[in-house]
Amino acid sequence: MRVAFLGLGIMGHAMATNLVRAGHEVTVWNRTPGKLVEGAGVAPTPAAATQGAEVVWLCVSDTAAVETILFGPDGVEQSLLEGMIIADSSTISPSATVKFAERVRSKGAAYVDAPMTGSKIGAANGTLIFMVGGDEVTLDRLGPLFAAMGKKIFRMGPIGKGQATKLAMNLQIALIFEGFAEALTLATKLGVDARQLVSLIEVTMVRSGVVEYKAPFVLQHDFTANFPLRLMHKDILLALDAAKEARVKLPGLETVEEIYEMATEDGHRDLDYAATLSLLEKWAGVQVKGEAA
Ligand code: NA7
Secondary structure, three states: EEEEEEEEEEOHHHHHHHHHHHHEEEEEOOOOOOOOOOOOOOOOOOHHOOOOOOEEOOOOOHHHHHHHHHOOOOOOOHOOOOOOEEOOOOOOOHHHHHHHHHHHOOOOOEEOOOEEOHHHHHHHHOOOOEEOOOOOHHHOOOOOHHHHHHHEEEEEOOOHHHHHHHHHHHHHHHHHHHHHHHHHHHHHHHOHHHHHHHHHOOOOOOOOOOHHHHHHHHOOOOOOOOHHHHHHHHHHHHHHHHHHHHOOOOOOOOHHHHHHHHHHOOOOOOOEEHHHHHHHHHHOOOOOOOOOO
């Protein structure tokens, strides 16, 4: 298929690369020029990338970025034709998604929200899991593209439900990790070996995919960004906004949001969200290591 891929960050670059590898005709665009994908064409603007495309796939930071790319000067809308499909893999506001889709549909184009999970490794290996909102006919047309980038698609309902699901998923990741980080901090302060604690977690009902994935990095204090803290913070704020719109109270997430805010003030925004542990360590006056502090 002819695909315009807009946004070549950690996730987008790997996704566009997998589309090229699967034989699709890809044209890329990135706000900051100079990012390339081997085997793909490069366009100077979103509007130029969209010309002649069957599908426009977005993967950028936030709601404002998606809005600018779609509807700003030189945006996708300038070149949008009937029958085109816009798929958005950024994690953004569900209610804004519905509004964007309505505007796109007024031009006869289709819209799908397709956020994903699987992190940088899943994007590189083509094993992402997509949670999607949109109609089934459109999703069927996108089948070959999903297959090139991921291993599973969950259709969660009409437009916006993919984003709503993603917020509910990341809410859990943030809270589960916070529980793990607080447990490690307390245990270390009380003289328990962190590595031993992790070994115990792994064989009990306390275990989780989040801990399994993060523990090796955390025990080595390796906070290189797999999923940057600034993006998890953005998702927490999106979830709190969505909760406010829907009149839902999320007290646990509200507290965790404050920790992300303080971690940001401490200069950790571009590290992995696991760096929120640093704040707990600072408050407790300990450092979580492989052995008791
Ligand atoms: P990254 O690696 O931070 O990449 C973000 C991308 O978004 C990158 O290409 C940015 O372009 C682009 N971006 C950010 N703001 C804008 C605006 N205003 N206009 C156009 N393009 C913009 O994020 P990931 O790849 O890890 O994640 C992407 C999404 O998937 C995000 O929603 C996650 O929560 C899930 P730049 O190179 O900075 O010019």
